Amino acid sequence: xxxxxxxxxxxxxxxxxxxxxxxxxxxxxxxxxxxxxxxxxxxxxxxxxxxxxxxxxxxxxxxxxxxxxxxxxxxxxxxxxxxxxxxxxxxxxxxxxxxxxxxxxxxxxxxxxxxxxxxxxxxxxxxxxxxxxxxxx
Numbered sequence: 001x002x003x004x005x006x007x008x009x010x011x012x013x014x015x016x017x018x019x020x021x022x023x024x025x026x027x028x029x030x031x032x033x034x035x036x037x038x039x040x041x042x043x044x045x046x047x048x049x050x051x052x053x054x055x056x057x058x059x060x061x062x063x064x065x066x067x068x069x070x071x072x073x074x075x076x077x078x079x080x081x082x083x084x085x086x087x088x089x090x091x092x093x094x095x096x097x098x099x100x101x102x103x104x105x106x107x108x109x110x111x112x113x114x115x116x117x118x119x120x121x122x123x124x125x126x127x128x129x130x131x132x133x134x135x136x137x
Contacts, residue, residue: 040119047115048124051075060109060128074116079128083108086134103134 051070059066060079067076085106109128115121 044115044117044120044122047071047073047117048113048122051077051113051115052126055111059111060107060130072118076114076116078112079109080112081107082110082127105132105134106130107132 047070051073054070055066055077059077060081064079065077067074069075085108087104087106107130109130111126111128113124113126115124
């Protein structure tokens with residue numbers, strides 16, 4: 001009877017050990033998958049920020065479309081004017097340290113950034129505002 005109880009205890013202990021090992025391996029596998037996805041999102045995000053800095057606001061001033069390659073990612077950026085408004089503003093509100101008061105032409109653009117990588121294609125949009133002083137008062 002005692003040998004049967006020891007055998008049952010060993011079998012239960014082995015079952016528990018097997019469950020712990022199986023659960024640990026599945027958790028490690030899930031963690032690695034999520035870590036790979038996180039790295040891919042970080043790379044994409046860094047590419048978007050780098051391309052956004054590269055094209056900055058010149059895309060809406062000079063050209064309305066820009067195309068190129070950056071970090072093995074092909075990008076196409078297009079600029080579309082949404083709204084134009086004449087307004088009376090203090091220059092300090094627009095980054096003029098002298099604080100000139102004047103009429104400004106405010107332009108709101110929407111920039112669409114399309115990224116074509118090896119494994120993905122992403123589309124991002126963001127807004128760009130430009131202020132152009134018409135004349136000082």
